[in-house]
Amino acid sequence: GDSVTQMEGPVTLSEEAFLTINCTYTATGYPSLFWYVQYPGEGLQLLLKATKADDKGSNKGFEATYRKETTSFHLEKGSVQVSDSAVYFCRGGTSYGKLTFGQGTILTVHP
Amino acid sequence: DVKVTQSSRYLVKRTGEKVFLECVQDMDHENMFWYRQDPGLGLRLIYFSYDVKMKEKGDIPEGYSVSREKKERFSLILESASTNQTSMYLCASTSSGAADEQYFGPGTRLTVT
Numbered sequence: 445g446d447s448v449t450q451m452e453g454p455v456t457l458s459e460e461a462f463l464t465i466n467c468t469y470t471a472t473g474y475p476s477l478f479w480y481v482q483y484p485g486e487g488l489q490l491l492l493k494a495t496k497a498d499d500k501g502s503n504k505g506f507e508a509t510y511r512k513e514t515t516s517f518h519l520e521k522g523s524v525q526v527s528d529s530a531v532y533f534c535r536g537g538t539s540y541g542k543l544t545f546g547q548g549t550i551l552t553v554h555p
Numbered sequence: 556d557v558k559v560t561q562s563s564r565y566l567v568k569r570t571g572e573k574v575f576l577e578c579v580q581d582m583d584h585e586n587m588f589w590y591r592q593d594p595g596l597g598l599r600l601i602y603f604s605y606d607v608k609m610k611e612k613g614d615i616p617e618g619y620s621v622s623r624e625k626k627e628r629f630s631l632i633l634e635s636a637s638t639n640q641t642s643m644y645l646c647a648s649t650s651s652g653a654a655d656e657q658y659f660g661p662g663t664r665l666t667v668t
Binding site: 475476478480486487488489490493495533535537538539542543545546547548 | 559588595596597598600645647651652653654655656657658659660661662
């Protein structure tokens with residue numbers, strides 16, 4: 445069945461470091477792909493998305509590119525800030541199938 | 556501005572009590588979902604609904620039931636709360652299928668003592 449595998453954490457970085465959180469998917473067909481962020485004490489909110497191969501989603505300095513050949517949607521940011529500390533979830537879904545979340549990655553950024 | 560609201564942010568209940576968690580969305584969305592979130596386990600789908608009075612079991616429905624009498628409201632019911640149901644509960648909605656963005660409520664932190 446459809447599944448999403450997300451890099452396990454926790455990830456701890458210093459401010460201004462480069463961030464990558466890996467996400468790969470397995471699906472019949474081509475799912476839409478999403479990254480959600482959950483700040484402490486809050487629900488999830490959409491960070492960025494891509495609906496087809498080679499699409500790049502971007503928001504708040506974060507980027508992810510839909511790579512069909514590697515079935516991946518890795519999240520990147522060139523220079524993280526303390527305020528980026530949160531839990532990040534990768535999600536996939538097709539119009540005829542299930543929603544599938546990754547396990548979540550806890551990111552902590554130190555000053 | 557789209558909004559999903561949940562009836563309580565924090566809730567403490569005793570073992571054996573009947574617990575109602577309510578979720579309301581103002582976006583006229585067809586689909587609504589209940590998840591629980593536990594450390595190390597990510598988000599696990601309890602139930603979802605794709606229309607009024609319709610419901611489908613998710614991955615972990617045992618010990619839970621749901622009700623959707625109106626399009627905007629989706630309730631999660633714990634018939635007899637147990638300590639292993641202590642968790643964060645998240646409600647979400649989406650306009651159509653799994654390929655669409657989900658909108659989440661702020662969550663309810665339930666503690667069963």
